[in-house]
Amino acid sequence: xxxxxxxxxxTPSGVTDGDPEGVRTTPWxxxxxxxxxxxxxxLAWLFTPITFMIAFSFNDIQGRHNVTWEGFTLKWYGQAFxxxxxxxxxxxxxxxxxLTMVIAGTIGSLLGLALGRHRFRGQGTTNLVMFAAxxxxxxxxxAALLSLFLLVGIATGFLAILLAHxxxxxxxxxxxxxxxxxxxxPNLEEAARDLGAGPWTTFRLVTxxxxxxxxxxxxxxxxxxxxxxxxxxxxVAGDVTTFPLWIWGATxxxxxxxxxxxxxxxxAVGVALAVINVIMAKRRRS
Numbered sequence: 001x002x003x004x005x006x007x008x009x010x011t012p013s014g015v016t017d018g019d020p021e022g023v024r025t026t027p028w029x030x031x032x033x034x035x036x037x038x039x040x041x042x043l044a045w046l047f048t049p050i051t052f053m054i055a056f057s058f059n060d061i062q063g064r065h066n067v068t069w070e071g072f073t074l075k076w077y078g079q080a081f082x083x084x085x086x087x088x089x090x091x092x093x094x095x096x097x098x099l100t101m102v103i104a105g106t107i108g109s110l111l112g113l114a115l116g117r118h119r120f121r122g123q124g125t126t127n128l129v130m131f132a133a134x135x136x137x138x139x140x141x142x143a144a145l146l147s148l149f150l151l152v153g154i155a156t157g158f159l160a161i162l163l164a165h166x167x168x169x170x171x172x173x174x175x176x177x178x179x180x181x182x183x184x185x186p187n188l189e190e191a192a193r194d195l196g197a198g199p200w201t202t203f204r205l206v207t208x209x210x211x212x213x214x215x216x217x218x219x220x221x222x223x224x225x226x227x228x229x230x231x232x233x234x235x236v237a238g239d240v241t242t243f244p245l246w247i248w249g250a251t252x253x254x255x256x257x258x259x260x261x262x263x264x265x266x267x268a269v270g271v272a273l274a275v276i277n278v279i280m281a282k283r284r285r286s
Contacts, residue, residue, distance in 0.1 A: 050267065057260035076257040080265070083258055086246055090262055092158065093227055093243035100165040100226040105219035107166075108173025109211070112218075115174065116181030130171040141168055142235030149236060156238030164236050165226040172225065173218035180214035213281040220273055227266065 060071035081087045111130075115123065133141070145164045146156070154160055184207070192202040230244040237245060247259055 053260050054264050054267075057257060057264045059257060059260075061257055076261050080258050080261045083256060085241070086243075086250075086256070086258055086262070089241045089243045089246035092240055096158070096162050096165060096242065097223045097226040099162055100169055101219045101223040103162075104166045104169040104173050104222040105215060108170040108218055108222070109177045109215045111170065112174040112177025112179075112214075113181055113211070116178040130174060133168055133171045134175075138168075138229075138231040142232040145232065146235045156236050157240050160236040160238065161233055161240060161242070164232050165222075165229065168229075168232065169222035169225050172221050173215075176218035176221065177211060177214045180211055184210055213277065216277045216280075220270070220277065224270060 056069070057076060058072050058074065059069055060073035060075075061068075062070060111126075114120070115126065142164075145160075145167065148154075149156065149160050149163075154163070188210075189202050189206050192206045197205065227243070230248065233242055234245060241249070243262070247255060250256070250259070
């Protein structure tokens with residue numbers, strides 16, 4: 001006779017029959033980390049053009065168009081600055097990028113510190129304007145800035161490009177720094193003041209070192225956006241030709257391999273600065 005306490009037995013889902021240890025087996029499509037592979041796929045898609053740029057900087061081309069692989073050579077790195085107009089365009093781009101990084105990095109860091117630390121009248125409007133500068137199409141920003149410069153009497157050229165780049169990169173720096181300010185531990189600053197440090201000493205020795213990685217990240221982002229910009233620059237450039245504008249103009253007759261060389265060098269410098277920033281941040285945490 002079967003006891004009323006006896007319960008029917010069944011094999012749990014995912015457990016192989018006859019396995020005394022109850023080892024679970026997972027289907028192959030569940031064992032694959034799809035998120036990881038999707039991330040690697042997106043990164044591969046994004047870095048494919050950069051890989052071709054680096055590879056074709058070593059291409060031994062014979063004509064004007066650098067679109068087919070014809071052999072390996074290092075001669076273009078020795079002739080990287082043979083095109084005087086291309087070199088001038090690169091110098092304009094780097095000068096504007098560095099000045100944008102310094103000016104937008106300073107103003108944007110102070111703005112991010114104020115937005116993350118204080119509450120003041122007009123803060124909502126400031127946030128709205130800041131995000132509007134990020135979300136607005138570059139064609140709209142370029143046309144608006146050109147109209148503003150003509151209205152106030154600022155001539156198109158180097159200064160106009162610099163002002164335009166500072167304007168649309170400040171928001172990126174401010175958002176980066178504000179995100180860091182919100183996560184700061186206020187107890188550290190209170191401890192410094194309890195030990196006799198004044199407001200400036202507390203900021204210089206406690207707050208600024210904690211904000212420095214975000215400030216550097218925001219500055220590098222402003223530098224990258226400035227070098228990369230074409231649309232807004234084309235509205236306010238006037239007679240000044242930057243690196244992106246020169247490349248666009250050269251597409252009609254053929255882009256020389258020096259363009260790929262300079263692009264590779266700019267990429268190498270950017271990667272080096274990013275690595276230095278990461279190393280410095282790790283040393284501060286250790």
